[in-house]
Amino acid sequence: MSVSHGPGSVSFPEWPALAAGTGLAVVLTADGEVLQLDSREAAKLLDSSEPPLLIHAPAIWRRLGLRAMPAYDLLELFAFVRPAKPAVPTARGLAQTLDLPLVGQGLENAASSLPNLALALLEELTRDAGLPASRDLPALARRMGEAGWLWAPLVLAALDRGGAIPPPAKDGNAFRVWRRLPEWEEGAPPPEPSSLPVSPVEARTRLARLVGEDAETRQGQADYASAAAAAFTPREVAGAPNIVLAEAGTGTGKTLGYVAPASLWAERNHAPVWISTYTRHLQRQVESELERLFPDPKERHRRVVLRKGRENYLCLLNMEDAVTAVLVGSNPALTVPLGLIARWASVTSDGDILGGDLPGWFIEIFGAPLLGSLADRRGECLYAACSHWKRCFVEHGIRRAREADLVVANHALVLTQAAWGGLDDNYVPTRYVFDEGHHIFDAADAAFSAELSGREAAELRRWLLGAEGMRSRGKGLTSRIGDLVGERADLMAPLDAALMAARSLPAPGWGSRLTHDTPSPDETPAEPVAANPSETFLVALRTQVLARLSGRGGEDEARAGFAAECDLHPTSEDVVGAAETLKRALMRIAEPLTNLRARLLARLDEEADELDQATRARIEGMGRTIARRALEPLKAWIAMLAELIEPPAVSDTFRGHVQFLRLDRSEGHVRDVALLRHWLDPTLPFATTLAAPAHGLLITSATLRDGGEDDPERAWTEAEARVGANHLALPAIRASLPSPFDYAARTRAFVINDVDTGDPASLAAAYRTLFLSSGGGGLGLFTAIGRLRSVHRRIAPALEQAGLPLYAQHIDAMNNSTLVDIFRAEENSCLLGTDAMRDGVDVPGNALRLVVFERVPWPRPDILHRERRIHLSGGAPKEFDDRIARLRLRQAFGRLIRRVDDRGVFVLLDRRTPTRLLSAFPPGVAVERVGLAEAAATTREFLGPQGQE
Template identity: 50%
Template sequence: MSFPHPALHASHSGIWIATAEGTRAVSRGEAIGIASETPVILLNAALTGQRLGYADLSGLDLLELYAFLFPARFAVPTPKGLARAIDLPVPIQEDAVAAFLRDAAATLLAVPDGDWPEREGAWTAAQSLTRLRWPWAPLIAPRLAKPRVNERWLFSKLPEWEEQPPRPAPRTVPMEPPEAEARLATLTGDGAEERPGQRAYAAAASAAFAPRIVREAPNMVLAEAGTGIGKTLGYLAPASLWAERAGGPVWISTFTKALQRQLSVETQRLFPDAVIRRERVVTRKGRENYLCLLNLEDALQGGFAGRAAILAQLVARWAAYSADGDMVGGDLPGWLPTLFRRNGPAALTDRRGECVYAGCPHYRKCFIEHAARASAQADIVIANHALVMVNAARGRELATRPTRYVFDEGHHLFDAADSMFATALTGAETIELRRWVLGPEAGSRGRRRGLAARLSDVASYDDGGNRAIADAVTAAQGLASEGWLGRVAEGQPFGPVETLLAAVRGLTFARAEQPGDAGYGLETELAEPSPELIEAAAPAAHALDALLRPLVALGRRLEAVLTEAPDWLDGPARARVEGAIASLAWRAETVAAWLSLLARVGGPADPDFVDWLAVDRVEGREYDIGLHRHWLDPTRPFAEIVLKPAHGALVTSATLTGGGNWSVAEARTGAPHLARGPAHFAAASPFDYPDRSEVLIVTDVKRGDIPALANAYARLIMAARGGTLGLFTAIRRLRGVHGRIADRLAREGLALHAQHVDPIDTGTLVDIFRDDPAASLLGTDALRDGVDVPGESLRLVVMEGVPWPKPTVLHAARKLAGGGSAYDDRIVRARLAQAFGRLIRRADDRGAFVLLSAAMPSRLLDAFPPGVAIRRVTLDEAVACVTARLSSDAPIGHGAHEPA
C-alpha cells in the first residue's frame, strides 16, 4: 500500500524525512514546518516532539495505530521493537528509520486484510474515532468491513464474576523442611543444576508455614539470599505445598511491579496449564491500578474531549482483550498513556474512592471485583507491600484475611510502612476530600459524584442518613477549594483550612529559606510554632471536627441498615453498603489523624512521631503546602496491624541486612515488636563476583561540577560501548548530564535514554534499555532498586557519588534515634549493595561498577561482595580499565582490593 504521507524521524543523531521519492536529512526548523503543514508518520510523537523542541507535535503516530490493531499486545516502542512485533527487517542505521516508518505504516494498515484475532470491536471503535478526528481514522476505517451482526464489544463482551461460597479457614498442617526440598525438586525438574543454597533456602523458608504456637507471635523467618540463589522457587516450594495441604492462600508481596511480573512467569512451573493457573494464581494491586468501567463509560459518552477522548477509545479496545484490566504494569502497554501526556489516564481509574460498588451498572464485570473474588479462592496471591498494609489497616476482606505471607524485596518494608502509616494535612489532600464529599463544583469536569449522589438512596432509610450527608456537605465547604494555592501565596486565604495553610507557608519560609535556595521543597520542624499558626490551628480543627462527626454518623447509620436488613437489602445492595462503610471509615480515619496532628500545634511533642511543616516545590513552583506526621519507627504499626494477626511471615531479600547485621534486618522489618524472635537464614550468592566484576572509585571528578560529571559519564559510556546504567541522587544533575552528552553519544551510535527527561514511563524505559545492548539509561532511585537486566544490555553501572540520605527533618530524627552516623552508614551500604546488585544478574554476566566520588569512605566498602577488586583511580585510568575489561575476553577481576 502506498500513500502520500511523509515519515519523520528525529533522534540525537539527526532528523530525517522519508517520502516516496526517498529519504533526506532536514533541519529542525524544516522538520517542524513540514509536520505543521501535513500529517507525518511518527513513532512516539511526544518523544519526537521533545527531540525537536516542539511540544505540540502531532501526526500519524504508529504506536497509536499499533494499540488500536493489537490491544493488550506489548511491543518495545522503538524502531527495532516495532519491526520485531510486525515482522519487518530491523533498520540498522538511523538514516534508514524514516523509510522504515513508512513501511511499518503500510504493514499495519494491511492487518485487517488477513487473519486478525482482534477484529471484533474494531469497526465500532473506528466509527467513534472517526468522529473524534483521530488522524489514523481516514486510513484504517475504510479497510474495516462492517460486521454482518452487531458486535459484542466491551461491556457486553466482558465476563461476569460469580459468587462463591465462603472459603473455610486453612487447616492446621505440619511443614517439614525435607518436604519443601522435595517440592522444590519437582518444580526445578529432572536434570536441573544442583543448587545447595536454594535447597537450604527452601528448607529454612518452610518454618514460616509451620503452625503458630503463641497468639500474636507469628513464625517469622528473615532470609537473606544473594542474587542467583533462586529464592523465588525457593519460597514457592513451601508456599505451594502449604496452600495445597491447608487449603488456604499464601500472599506473596513485592515492592516493584517488575518482580510481580517475574513471579507470574515463575508460577508456570506450579501450574503449567494456563486455565488452572488463572484460577490458582492471582495478581492483586490497589484499586487505583485498575480500569474503572464506569469512568470509562463516562469518557466514551462525552466526559472526555480532544486527545483524552481518543485515549478512552483505545483503552476501551484494550479492555475488551485485557486479562485483568490492570492499567499499571499489566497488559496495557506502559507507553500508551504517555502518548497523551496528562490527558485522561488517571481519570480512568478509581483514585478518589468514589466507587459505588453494587450501585454501578458494571459491578458484576468490574476488574477489581474479579481480582478480589479470584484471590479469595486462589492458592497464591501476588500482591504488593502497600496493598497488604492497606487491606490489613482498613479491615477489608476480613473473612479472607491471609495467615501466611512472603515479603520479597523485604528491604523495602520499612519505606512501604513509612508511606502507608503517615499523615499529611495538606492543601492537595483537603481539596481531594472536599471533592469526594461535594462532587462536581462550578467549572469542574468529569464523573465526580459527591456523597449525596452516591449514597442518598441507601441513606434515606431514615432521616438520620440524609441529615448526616447534608451536614457533611456543609462542613466540607470549610476545606481548601479551587485556586487555594494562589490565594494562600497572595495572603488572601478563604476559610479556616486555607488560613492554616497560609500560616504553615509563612513559618516554613521564615525558617527554611536559605540563600541560594535551588527552588525545591522547603521544610521545618513543627516546634515553637508562630502565634499565627497557633491561632489558625483551632478554627481549622473545629472545621475538621464538624466534618468528622457526620461522616462517623453516616457510617453508623449504614451499619444499622445492615443490622436491620430491610427487604430491599439483597446481595448486591449489601455489598454496596459495605463498600460505602469501608470508604467512610477510611475518610473518617484520615480526618481523625489530621485532628491529632493539629493537637500537636502549640502542644507537647509525641516521641513516637516526627512532625514538620513543608512547602512542596518543583523548580520554584509551589504545588502543595501542609503539615506532616510520620512514625519514628513505622514498623511498629506494621507489626501490630499486619504481622501479629498472621501465623507466619517470610521476609526475604538479597540485601536484607543492608551490609550490616541481623539486628539491622530485624529493626527494618518489625521483628522487635513481636513476642517471639525471628529465625535467620543467609546464603551467599553463587556468582563469582571477584572474577566477573570490579569496583572503580574515580577520584578526580569534582563534586558539583556538572560539565566534569557529564564528561565522565560520556567517556565511560563510550568506553563500554553502551550497556550502561547511570544512577543519580538528584534529578537536576541527571538532566544536566543528559543535556550535555546525549548528542555526543548519538554521534558514536550510542542511544541514551533518561528517566525524568524522556516522556516515557520508567517500566518502558527499562524495556527499551534491555532490548538494545548499545543503549544506556540514566535514572534515580527507582532504577537503583527495580531493574533486572541480565546479559550484555547492562555491563557498566556508574553512580554520580556516594548516595548519602537527604538531610530532611524526618531523617534527622531517625538518625538521632538510630545511632548517629552509623545510621547513615547503614543506609549508604544498603543503597550501594542494591546498586551493585544491578550489575551481575546471572552467572555469565560481567561488568564494572564505577563510583564518581573521591570522598567514598573506606569503612563503607564492605557493601560490596567479598573479594571484589576495589581500586581508587583517576578518570583516565577508569576509562582505560573499562575499555580493556569490556572489550576483550579477559576476566573482569584480578585487581587490587582496598581493605574495608
C-alpha cells in the same frame, strides 16, 4: 502499495519515515532518500510534507525539541491490531514482537524499517478481519477516523480486504465494551484454612519439579527453599507468627525458592499465600516466573491473581461516562484513545490500566489525565449501586483472590490495607512472603504516615460536597448514599450536618489564595462571614516555614523551586490559634460522619430480613469507604492538631511520632503547605497491625544486612530492626544464602579520584568517557535530578554520534517501565536515572555492562532523617548514615550481574568516598581508586569485544 476498499482503492501514503535522537533526525523520504537533519531542518521538512511515519510521537518531538504535529504513530496502530500485547516501543522492539527480521542498530536502519512494520500490522488486520474478535473493528475505526485518526482509512481498507462486515452508520456499541464482559457470580464464603505444614524436604521436591529435570542443580536455591518452609509451619501461640528472614544473594533463584513451599502450603491448606513485592514491575516479574508452576494460561489465571490498589484499574462507570461524551459529540478529542481502550478492555486479563497489560507507552502517548479519569478514583466507587458492579474488574479480582493459591500484591497495597484493618472484602491473610524486604521500612513509612495539606483537605471536601460547579461525575456523598438515607431523619440529620461542616475545608481556588495570603470566607449563611479555617491554618503554616528557612532569606529560597521543610516546634502563636479553630471544625465533620456510618451499618441488623444482597453489599461498602476516605484522615488530622496545640514535653527522650512542616514549590510559586506526621519507627505499626496477627511471614531480599558490619550478630540484629522482626514475640529464623556468581572474576569496581563532581562539565565528561569505553550498555545513576539533566544535555549528542542512543528518566517522554524495556532491548543504549533505577532495574545480559554512580548515596539530610538518626541509631548516628549508604551501594551494584555469564564494571565518581563504605561490595571485589583515563581503559579492555558489538 494499494489495498482494496469497496469499489475503489486506498493507496499506501507516500509519507516520510522519521527516527530521532537528541536534536538529530533521520528521515526516509517518499522517494527513498535518507536525510540526516538537525531539529530546525527537520521541522522545515515536516511542515511541507505528509504527516510522518514514526514510533512514539511524544518522545520524538521531545528529543527534537519540536511542537507536536500530526503523525502516523505505529504504536497507535499496534494498540489497535494487538491490544493487551507488550511491545518495546522501538523499531527493533516492534520487529521482534511481529516476528520480523531484527532491525539493525542506528537511526537510519530504524527509519528505513518503519514502512515494513506498518505493512505487517495492516496485513495482520486483513488476515484476522473475519474472526469473531474483529467484528467491532470497522465500527471503531470509522468513528476514530471521523475524529481525525490518520490510520483509519488504511485500517478500514485492510479490514475490507479481509471480509469484515461494514459498520452500521450510527453504531456506538463498539465503544460499549462493558456489555460484552463476563459477570462474576457470588460464591460461598471460603472456610478457614487448615494449618498443615510444609517440610523442608517437600519444599525441595516441589522446587525440583519447578526448575525441571534438565535444569542445573543449584544447592543455594534448594537450601533457600528449605529455609523458607519454616514460614509455613503451624503457629503455636496467637500473636507469635513464625517469621523467617532470608537473605539470598543475586542469582540464588529466590522467587522459585519461595514459590515452592508457598504453593504447596496453599494447595494443602486451601487458602492463598500473599506474595508482596515493592513495585508493580516486580509484580509482573514474579507473575512471569509462575508460568513454571502453572504452564496452562487458564489454570494460571484461576490460581494466580495480581492485586493492586483500586486506582490502578479501569472503572467501567467512568468509561461509560467518557464514551457517552464521545458519542454525543461533547468531547470528540477522546474518541481515538477511547477506541483503543475499548479494544484493550475486551481482551485484558485483569483490567489493570496502569502497569498491567495496557502497554506503558499508552499513557505517554495520550497523557496521564486520560487514564487517571478512567481509573477507579479514590473513594468514588459506588459498589453495588454501580450498574457495572457485576462486571467490575476490581470486584472480579477480589473474588478470584479468595479462591487463588497465590496472590501477587505490592507493599503499598498490603500495608495500606493493614493500616485499614483488612482487605476490601474484610479478608486477612495468614501467610505472607515479602520479597524485596529491605523496602518494608519505607513502605510502612508511607502507609502509616499522615498529611494535613491543602491538597488532601480540598480532596476530602470534593469527596463530601462534590465538584461544586465543576464538571465531574463526583457529586458528593449525597449522590452516593442518597437512596440509602431516603427520608430517614436519623440518617438525614448527620449527613446534612457533616456536609455543612465540610465547608470549613479548603474551597475551590484555595491554591491561589494560599499564595496571596487571602483565605476565602466560610460559605455559611451566618453573618459576619468568617475566614475559612483550613485556609487560615495553611496560610499560617506557610508564614512559619518561610520565616524559618535557613540560608539567604526564606522568600528567596521559596522561589527556588524545591520543597522546603522546617520544624513544627516551637510553633508560632498564629499557627496555634489557627490549629485550635481548625481542630474544632474537623471535629464538627467527624462526629456526624461517625454517627451516619454507625446508623447505616445498624440497618444490616435492624432490617436483616428485608435487605437484598446488593443493598447489604452497598451498605457494607459505604461503611468501609466513609471510614477509610473520611474518618481515618480526620482522626489523624485531629490528633496531629492536638499535639501541635499541646506538644510533648521537651524532656521526652523518645516520641512515637515526629511532626514537621513542608512547603511545596514549583516554578517559583508556593503550591501547597503541609503538616506531616511520621512514625519514628514505622516497622512498629507494621508489626502490630500485619505481622503479629499473621501465622507466618517470609521476609527476603538480596540486601537485608549491612555487608560492612564487622559483627555478624549485630548485622542480623540491625536487619531485624529494619523489618520490624524485633517487635514480634518469637525470634526470627535467619538464613543467608550467598550469590553463586564469581564477582571477583566477572566484575571490576573503581572509585574515580580525579573528577570534580561539583563541576557539571567534568561530571558530564566522565559519563561520556565511560559510556564510550563500554560501547554502550551503561546505566548512569544520580542522586539529584538537576545533575542528571545537566549531564544528559552535555553528552547526548556525542553518544548519538557514536551510535549509542541515550535515554533518561525525567527527560524522555516515557515512564520508567518503558525506559527500562528499551534499555533492555537496545543492547548498546545507555540510560540515566535516579533512585527508581537503582532499585528497580533487572537487565540480564550484555545490555547492562556498566554502572556509573555520580555520588555516594547518602541519606537526604531532612528533618525526618535527623530525628531517626537521633532515636534509632543506638547512639551512633554516623554509623546509621553509613549503613544506609552501604545498602544503597549494594543495591546499585546488584543491577550489574544478573546471571552467571554476565560481566560488568561498577564506577563511583565521588572521590570523597570513604573507604569504610567499600565493604558494601561483594566479597572478592577489589575496589580500586584510579583516574578516569585508567578506569576507561580498563573498562574497554575488560569488556573487550563484548562491549564493542
